[in-house]
Amino acid sequence: MSLETIISEAIKTAMREKDRVALDSLRAVKSQILLLQTEARGAEVSEEQEIAILQRMIKQRKDSYEQFTAQGRTDLAEVEEAQSKVIEKFLPKQLSAEELESEIKKIISETGAESLKDLGKVMGVASKALSGKSDGKSISEMVKKLLS
Known part of the structure; x- marks a missing residue:
């Protein structure tokens, strides 16, 4: 099953559970995947490319978390951290x-x-x-x- 399919199912689940943070995170991931598919002009998106998208999105959120924390904006930092955790669930198991x-x-x-x-x-x-x-x-x- 492709990452896009998995994300779509997770979006449905988040909608049913009314999990706003997960829904926002998953929609952002799906948007990035669709953008990559559009750029590839119908070519199959590889698993490595999908993983790279997820890693880039997590890195962006961690950077934002650090910036918001430094500025004393814990409300925004918490959202970034929560989104990062949602996206991390779709990465392969990380090495210790x-x-x-x-x-x-x-x-x-x-x-x-x-x-x-x-x-x-x-x-x-x-x-x-x-x-x-x-x-x-x-x-x-x-x-x-x-x-x-």
Whole structure:
């Protein structure tokens, strides 16, 4: 079942339950998916593209949460945080810190990286391999930690 179908079903459920936050979040996701399909001119949207949309939307909401919190707007920050949690439910299971470290160690040994000079090489492989399983910031921090 495609993400669009899953989101449509979740929208129906949110409407029945009168869950405004979930409904707003899910409609935003569906809008982004439809926009991507329109840009692709009828071509099939890949799972990687759908995951990228979800990750981008979560990142936007987390950034907004931080900005609203810094400005003392807890009412708006809470909405952003709640929307982020709704969207996260549709991502694949995220790796724990230990699992992420293990995966990156494998990638470092496969690429033969030895120092921070090899950061770009490792990040390229890690970003593709761990796409959807962890966010770019976590991957980057772990790679830097392990290469230094």
